[in-house]
Amino acid sequence: MSSEKPRRRSDLLEKPLGDETLLYDADGGMIHVLNATAQAIWSLCDGEHTPAEITQVLASRFDLNDQPIDLAGDVQETLTIFSRKGLLDP
Numbered sequence: 001m002s003s004e005k006p007r008r009r010s011d012l013l014e015k016p017l018g019d020e021t022l023l024y025d026a027d028g029g030m031i032h033v034l035n036a037t038a039q040a041i042w043s044l045c046d047g048e049h050t051p052a053e054i055t056q057v058l059a060s061r062f063d064l065n066d067q068p069i070d071l072a073g074d075v076q077e078t079l080t081i082f083s084r085k086g087l088l089d090p
Contacts, residue, residue, distance in 0.1 A: 006079055007047035007089045023087065032085060041078045045088060051075055 013024040021039045023032040034042055040061065044054045055072045082088050 005047050005050055006045045006082070008042060008045040009087055009089055012087065025086070028086065032087065038078055041075055042082070045082065051079055
């Protein structure tokens, strides 16, 4: 995975399901379920945003600029999980 600007794999099938999104990896025969927060991060994994930019967009989108949470850490952890599960381009 390019940690500079993560890009989601284009061969995964996405299906919205209520507040969640299902990702189907036909090659690996795996289904992954993303909650709303993971989906927001996933949508920004377009090869155009750095993790810091993803964090900034989410902070603005969800009005979290003044919240006492480690949003940058949460974004990085989610990106690490995406990478570990093979959901991002190498």
